[in-house]
Amino acid sequence: MQRIIDPMPDSSVPERLRQRHLLAISDLSEVEITLLLDCADSYVEQSRQPDKKSSQLRGRTVINLFFENSTRTRTSFEVAGKRLGADTVNMSVGSSSIKKGETLIDTALTLNAMHPDVLIVRHPASGAVELLSQKVSAAVINGGDGSHEHPTQALLDALTIRRRVGRLAGLKVAICGDIMHSRVARSNIHLLNIMGAQVRAIAPPTLLPPAIERLGVAVFHDMRAGLEGADIVMMLRLQLERMQGSFVPSTREYYHLYGLDRDKLSVANPEALIMHPGPMNRGVEIDSDVADDINRSVILDQVELGVAVRMACLDQLTRVLDAEGGD
Amino acid sequence: MASAYLNARLLDPASGLDTVGGLIVKDRVIADLGPSITADGLADDIERIDCGGACLAPGLVDIRVRVGEPGEAHKETIASASAAAAAGGVTALACLPDGPEPIDRRAGLEYVARRAREIKSTKIFAYACVTRGAEGRELAEMGLLAEAGAVAFSDGGNAVADALVMSRALAYAGALGKTIVQHPEEPRLASEGVMNAGEIATRLGLSGIPRQAEPIMIERDLRLVELTGARYHVAHVSTAESVEILRRAKRRGLPVTCDTAPPYFALTEIDVGDYRTFARLSPPLRSDADRQAVVEGLADGTIDIIASDHWPQDVESKRLPFALAEPGIVGLETLLPLTLELVHRGHVPLMQALAALTCRPADLIGQKLGRLAKGAPADLVLFDLDRPGRIEVDRFRSKSKNSPFDGRPVSGAVLATIVDGRPVYQAEGFG
Numbered sequence: 001m002q003r004i005i006d007p008m009p010d011s012s013v014p015e016r017l018r019q020r021h022l023l024a025i026s027d028l029s030e031v032e033i034t035l036l037l038d039c040a041d042s043y044v045e046q047s048r049q050p051d052k053k054s055s056q057l058r059g060r061t062v063i064n065l066f067f068e069n070s071t072r073t074r075t076s077f078e079v080a081g082k083r084l085g086a087d088t089v090n091m092s093v094g095s096s097s098i099k100k101g102e103t104l105i106d107t108a109l110t111l112n113a114m115h116p117d118v119l120i121v122r123h124p125a126s127g128a129v130e131l132l133s134q135k136v137s138a139a140v141i142n143g144g145d146g147s148h149e150h151p152t153q154a155l156l157d158a159l160t161i162r163r164r165v166g167r168l169a170g171l172k173v174a175i176c177g178d179i180m181h182s183r184v185a186r187s188n189i190h191l192l193n194i195m196g197a198q199v200r201a202i203a204p205p206t207l208l209p210p211a212i213e214r215l216g217v218a219v220f221h222d223m224r225a226g227l228e229g230a231d232i233v234m235m236l237r238l239q240l241e242r243m244q245g246s247f248v249p250s251t252r253e254y255y256h257l258y259g260l261d262r263d264k265l266s267v268a269n270p271e272a273l274i275m276h277p278g279p280m281n282r283g284v285e286i287d288s289d290v291a292d293d294i295n296r297s298v299i300l301d302q303v304e305l306g307v308a309v310r311m312a313c314l315d316q317l318t319r320v321l322d323a324e325g326g327d
Numbered sequence: 328m329a330s331a332y333l334n335a336r337l338l339d340p341a342s343g344l345d346t347v348g349g350l351i352v353k354d355r356v357i358a359d360l361g362p363s364i365t366a367d368g369l370a371d372d373i374e375r376i377d378c379g380g381a382c383l384a385p386g387l388v389d390i391r392v393r394v395g396e397p398g399e400a401h402k403e404t405i406a407s408a409s410a411a412a413a414a415g416g417v418t419a420l421a422c423l424p425d426g427p428e429p430i431d432r433r434a435g436l437e438y439v440a441r442r443a444r445e446i447k448s449t450k451i452f453a454y455a456c457v458t459r460g461a462e463g464r465e466l467a468e469m470g471l472l473a474e475a476g477a478v479a480f481s482d483g484g485n486a487v488a489d490a491l492v493m494s495r496a497l498a499y500a501g502a503l504g505k506t507i508v509q510h511p512e513e514p515r516l517a518s519e520g521v522m523n524a525g526e527i528a529t530r531l532g533l534s535g536i537p538r539q540a541e542p543i544m545i546e547r548d549l550r551l552v553e554l555t556g557a558r559y560h561v562a563h564v565s566t567a568e569s570v571e572i573l574r575r576a577k578r579r580g581l582p583v584t585c586d587t588a589p590p591y592f593a594l595t596e597i598d599v600g601d602y603r604t605f606a607r608l609s610p611p612l613r614s615d616a617d618r619q620a621v622v623e624g625l626a627d628g629t630i631d632i633i634a635s636d637h638w639p640q641d642v643e644s645k646r647l648p649f650a651l652a653e654p655g656i657v658g659l660e661t662l663l664p665l666t667l668e669l670v671h672r673g674h675v676p677l678m679q680a681l682a683a684l685t686c687r688p689a690d691l692i693g694q695k696l697g698r699l700a701k702g703a704p705a706d707l708v709l710f711d712l713d714r715p716g717r718i719e720v721d722r723f724r725s726k727s728k729n730s731p732f733d734g735r736p737v738s739g740a741v742l743a744t745i746v747d748g749r750p751v752y753q754a755e756g757f758g
Contacts (some may be wrong), residue, residue: 026530105646125648126532127602146650148532186532210535211526 020320021133021140022313024149025190033158033194040159040305040312047083047307056315057086060117064090065107066143067123072278072303073143073152077120080310086117104128105135112136117321118314121145126183139317141310147181147209153277154187156309158195160301161232164273169196174226174268175217176202176258177236177285178247180209184277185236189215202226204258206247207238223257223264230268235260235276238285251284261287265296273298329353330748331369335378335709337361339385339699340682350383352705355747360699378709381742384681385697386418386706387662388688390508390586391562391634393655394420394451395726397438398427403639403726405442405451410724411659412449413752416708416741417635419450420659421692424461425483431456431467433475440476448751450706452692454481457496457507461485466496473503478692481508481562484609484654486544488514494551501557506584506691508560509548511569512610516540521650523596523611531602533649536611542568549576552583560691561585563636565610567620574629584691585629586683588636589665590656590731592621598731604645604652605731608638622674625683632691633683635662639727656732657725661718663710664737670712671738677712705748709757714740 014031025033046052062081064074074090081088093107104123111119116138121129126146133140144150162168173192179185179201192199193216201208201217213219220226227233238254248254260274274290274297282288291297333349337360349364350357351373366375389412395403403411412420422439424430430439436453443451455477456467462485469480480500487493487509500507517536522528524535545561549572552559564570564587576583590608595615598606606612624630638655645652666684669675675683689697696706718735720728744752 104648123648125650127650128648130601131646131648146532146648147534183532186530209529210524210537211529214526215530 016319016323017316020317020324022151022317023130023133023140023142025151025154025187025194026149028194030194033155033191036155036309036312036316037159037162039316040155040308041163043308043311044305047304052083053085054083055085057081057084057318060086060318061115062086062088062118062120062314063111063116064088064143065093065111065119065121066091067093067104067121067128068144070122070143073122076303076306077143077310080307080314083307084311084314086314104132108132108135112138118317139321141313141317144183146183147186148183149187150183151187152306152310152313153184154191155313156302156306157188157234157275158191159305159309160275160298161273163305164298164301165231168192171197171231172200172229172269173197173232173234174200174202174230175234175236176223176226176260178207178238178242179203179212179236180207181239181242182236186215188234189217200226200230202258204248224267227264227268230272233260233265233268233272233274235274235286237277237279238281240281240284243284255284259283259285259287260290262290265290272296275299275302278303328374329358329372330374330376331364332376332378332383332707332709333364333366334380335383336380337699338382338678338681340678341686341698342700343678344699345678347380350699350707352745352748355705357699357701357703357705359701381709381711383707383709385685385699386708386744386746387416387684388692388694388697389417389420389635389637389659389662390632390688390691391588392420392422392637392659393426393639394422395639396442397435402641402644405439406446407724407726408637408659409446409448409451411657413744414724414741415635415660416663416710416744417449417659418706418708418744418746419452419689419694419696421452421454421478423481423483424454424456425485429456429461430454431459431461433471436472436475436477448746450696450746452476452478452694454479454483454508456480457482457487458492463488463492466492466499469499469503469505473505477505478694479506479508479560482510484510486510486512486514490547490551493548494554497551497555497557497559501555506558506560508562509544511541511544511561511564512536513540513543516543520611521607522599523613525596525614527596527599531599531649538566538568538613538617541566541610542572545569545572549581549583552581556582558582563588563591563610563634564621564624564630565591565613565617567617570620570624570629574624574627577629584631586632586634586688587621587625587630588634589658589662590636592618592625592669593665594618594731599649602649603731604647604649605656605729607649607652607654608636608656609654622669625669626675628679631683632688633662633666633680634688635659639725640729641727645729655729657723657727657730659725660723661730661732663708663741664718664739665732667712667739668737705745707745708741709743709745710739710741713738716740
């Protein structure tokens, strides 16, 4: 069993974020990421108490605006908001009406008129959340935009690693799967590079975007080579519709070459942690036996810490709002 | 009634004329021109216009414009496109046939011709579709369309992708003496992409169009041109490979021409920035190495023509997430100043730049335009080569303002535009 380490807050960490929105990890600095992770650490215990509620966000309105189906992320944000005492409202916009272009801006303006303090937005188009953020006065958190970024997922992955291993710098992290279409992969690649980890991308060439190595990753098409000595193995979800001859020939071939099982894992660091953003396709990208290994798999830690990270993001962004209001 | 444009720098790229002198317009045509024409000796009833040393050149001929009609009059109309053209020094334009109501029958050509006659400004020509509905499957009635005035055949923003269809289209158009204008993009390779494939697209999480989609289509078509001997024109060349392939094809003597548009020599994929939809176009903006290769292609004459690629889009079509936005840039009113950037930076000589805007595009669409010559139509642009200014989209005559060039400092301004001897545009403070 790994020891859980709560690092002491670093004195160089700033008091506040510089920006009002959390749109992309690539906008953040090392100290800002550390600020958010330290803040999240402080919320882990709160969530484990019988009375989980505090009042930092009392009176604040947080709207979950999801233009794409989501259960996990939306629920995680909703729980986070409620634990901080905010009024949280969920709004789902059907995917059929998204194509109607104007919906995004119109919805943003409509919601803005209700004076929300924080908007959490997920949208299937890359850049959509940033576009929306330009039209509203609320703080905006990117809950995932297309294949671009999913910053809170990368933060919760980082917190999970930091609490288990004690650091991020110097770790060998292998990200495996559909990197081409993955906003989780992009956010993690940025965050891990900023924090000094060594990042590897493992995927068939058809699931890697062009010039991915320019984002600071070593590319492997052979999973064993990529997993050699890895401290962290991050599996990505593969959309089943991409596996029927378009990007890879078949599910069974993918599992054979890129599914994480004990055999492939044997070349990694014996204490390597296994992560997955969920929901998992067992038997497609990950073997159940590995996914459920209580010593190796931190998949449920990720879910727990996801709430703490989102509490931290809400807390820190509303502090920026407070500071702006005081100016 | 005759007019004399005096004290002008006469520039005629077709003949190489570059001299200070005068030009007399009578009965809608150029009656005379040359250094000897001055105020002295003119008959009293001739109107005199002092050009103050400004450049007087053939009006620009723009071979690729979307005029919004028929079908998208909320973005542009033939009237607003004409006004924009006049302000941009464009005296003749050819509009693309692939709008919501494709020009694949005579009625479409007749509609455009009738509207152009009503407006009586810029001369408006039209392409007709290569294939029915610009869908790339069955040949349009090219013979009837040619008789009805189609200047050339093109499926506009759609490539004629099927090799058999393209082969037959080239052969058939060749017999009619018409050129096929191809959008050079292998559609399957490009199908999922919204910008140039590469690091920037990967960072933005946008699916890329691999650059190879362009040379693949051009190389295939060149084989078909060899097979059929037909005239073939490549629209908006955007990659270094395409320029090189076309350079070699021309050396081999193939009947091939090509053009590019200002975005491809003035911008790169970096201008997409944080999802700027005004920088979404088709083909997409490429790398800086591609941009430089396009400039070199213009400098050595591989690229014959500069077209505006005028593609108006209303706010609702652009104020969207990048991948959902429509492609296109309005270009009629920035064509001349952006081309003059190449001249001012010393990349392309003035005469060659003007040839790419006047006589060469006129030749492509088979019109006796784009020349300062006795008896030629008096379609003229008077411009100040050096006047400093900024591109201001709010001043565009075009109904749509989708330009990434807003605020760009430029040197050179249109002072007046004359069609058939009649001024259709005069800048403030002139005339």
